[in-house]
Amino acid sequence: AQKITQTQPGMFVQEKEAVTLDCTYDTSDPSYGLFWYKQPSSGEMIFLIYQGSYDQQNATEGRYSLNFQKARKSANLVISASQLGDSAMYFCAMREFSSQGGSEKLVFGKGTKLTVNP
Amino acid sequence: EAGVVQSPRYKIIEKKQPVAFWCNPISGHNTLYWYRQNLGQGPELLIRYENEEAVDDSQLPKDRFSAERLKGVDSTLKIQPAELGDSAVYLCASSLEGQGRETQYFGPGTRLLVL
Numbered sequence: 020a021q022k023i024t025q026t027q028p029g030m031f032v033q034e035k036e037a038v039t040l041d042c043t044y045d046t047s048d049p050s051y052g053l054f055w056y057k058q059p060s061s062g063e064m065i066f067l068i069y070q071g072s073y074d075q076q077n078a079t080e081g082r083y084s085l086n087f088q089k090a091r092k093s094a095n096l097v098i099s100a101s102q103l104g105d106s107a108m109y110f111c112a113m114r115e116f117s118s119q120g121g122s123e124k125l126v127f128g129k130g131t132k133l134t135v136n137p
Numbered sequence: 138e139a140g141v142v143q144s145p146r147y148k149i150i151e152k153k154q155p156v157a158f159w160c161n162p163i164s165g166h167n168t169l170y171w172y173r174q175n176l177g178q179g180p181e182l183l184i185r186y187e188n189e190e191a192v193d194d195s196q197l198p199k200d201r202f203s204a205e206r207l208k209g210v211d212s213t214l215k216i217q218p219a220e221l222g223d224s225a226v227y228l229c230a231s232s233l234e235g236q237g238r239e240t241q242y243f244g245p246g247t248r249l250l251v252l
Contacts, residue, residue: 023179054240062226064180064243110179114239124170124193125241127179 022046023111023128031134032101039086040096040131042111052114053094054125055085059107067109070094101135108132139164141244143229149250155217158247162210162231169206170241171214172228180228186212187234219251 024043032038044053055067070078070085078085086095098105109132112125142161150156162169168187172180183202185193188209197204201220206212216223226248230241 052239056243062246062248064228064230064246066240066242069240112179123239124182124185125180127181129177129179 022115022126023113025111025128025131027131028129029132029134031136032098034103034135034137035100037097037099038101038133040098040109040111040133042094042096042128044092044094044111044113046092046113046115048115053085053087054112054114055083055094055096056110056112056127057105057107058110058130064110068096098133103135103137106133106135141229141231141242143227143244143247145247146245147248147250149252150219151252152221153218155215156219156249157213157215158227158229158249160212160214160229160244162212162229163233163242166231166233166242167209168232168234168239169212170230170232171204171212172230172243174226174228174246176225183214183227216249219249221251224249224251 022045051072053070057065068078068080068083068085070087077087082099084097108130110127110130112127114123144159170185171183173183174180184197184204186206189206204214226246228243228246230243232239232241
């Protein structure tokens with residue numbers, strides 16, 4: 020079963036505007052973590068922001084904020100004041116525990132390709 | 138602080154040939170991961186190391202893939218023999234356990250093309 024769903028294969032935004040990238044997740048574990056990564060064409064996965072399931076406030080990191088709605092199991096990424104350099108693939112991921120006990124891995128969605136237009 | 142280092146960045150081989158990828162994690166990170174990312178998909182875990190011990194290799198195709206992390210620092214992932222379906226980006230990541238978030242930091246990846 021798919022654990023992370025990103026329903027937007029591609030998104031377009033004008034420079035300096037805000038954009039929201041959607042992410043929904045599925046887990047029965049009360050303790051989990053949600054991550055967003057940016058992957059430019061160079062290939063490296065760049066960590067952007069983290070939200071813990073017990074965090075009381077939505078996470079923010081500079082121009083990035085996470086709209087965490089626990090009851091709806093959504094963790095949308097909001098990028099404010101978009102820049103041309105924001106054009107990239109964006110992946111939502113959830114940390115879960117492995118069946119082998121104790122260890123953990125990230126489960127990724129299929130990503131959203133963001134294009135920022137000048 | 139240096140990030141995760143991977144080499145080579147690109148590799149083109151013919152099917153049935155062997156290939157190896159190398160990863161050096163962030164200094165002090167005790168946990169190392171190898172992921173495979175197929176075109177148009179998110180990364181999928183192949184193997185996870187805690188220090189020198191492989192604690193999760195359930196997704197590693199053991200008939201042709203092998204990995205090692207001698208001395209608990211750098212790691213090598215090998216494919217022998219390679220198949221056409223192995224064409225993908227192989228990403229290495231590392232994290233420091235016990236920090237609560239245990240954020241994984243990724244290297245630039247190795248793009249493998251099997252002809």
